[in-house]
Amino acid sequence: MTAAGIPKPREKRPYAPRKTIYELPPLELECMKVVWEQGEASVREIREQLAADHRPLAYTTVETIMDRLSRKGAVARRKQGKAHRYTAVYPKSEARAQAVGALVEHFFDGSRQALRGYLEGAPVNEVRRSRPVAPASPPVRPRTATRPGRPAKGQARLDTSLL
Incomplete structure (x- = not known):
């Protein structure tokens, strides 16, 4: 607060600089x-x-x-x-080099020759049309009862006292 009791405007903090x-x-x-x-x-x-x-x-x-x-x-x-x-702040060529370096590191274990081999072995149309692969989502398991005799969540409980 200022001396006049007016709140100070909130300052924007800088984000941590990106490495790449x-x-x-x-x-x-x-x-x-x-x-x-x-x-x-x-x-x-x-x-x-x-x-x-x-x-x-x-x-x-x-x-x-x-x-x-x-x-x-x-x-x-x-x-x-x-x-x-x-x-x-930095040129596009530097950004491109960083991105390709990360691709090689993450998908080809740091081997540029492995990337080259992949690109040379793949059909040209496949390379041009390739899209980033989405991460696989974990399989969805059906809900089941957690204890024997208990219904799964969302299922009605059967009253067996009248049977």
Whole structure:
């Protein structure tokens, strides 16, 4: 509180900087792609580009995403008039190298030759159409009674006193 009894505005804490770009959520990565393409962009320009790419978003949504990217250290921003201009802190080529390195490490045990062999052995159409594999969800077990003689959850209990 200030001396006049007015509460102080809450300060935004910076996020911990990301070690790699591939850790960014998809929407943040889409905004980064626009910044990389344009070199420097405002929220309005980023929003217009995303809308042109069939991803219409509210101005405030893009503004929030860019603020988060700034606090994570992925973009630098400078004030120009009433708006902010954003530039990427590191180039797209570095981000790509980090992402490929992570792919090799996680799926090919650190072997670039294994990745090359996979790509050379797979049909071209399969490589072009390949999509990330979703993690398998655990199998759903049917609910059963936890104790003998007790009905499963959601089942009616049979009154055997009248039988």
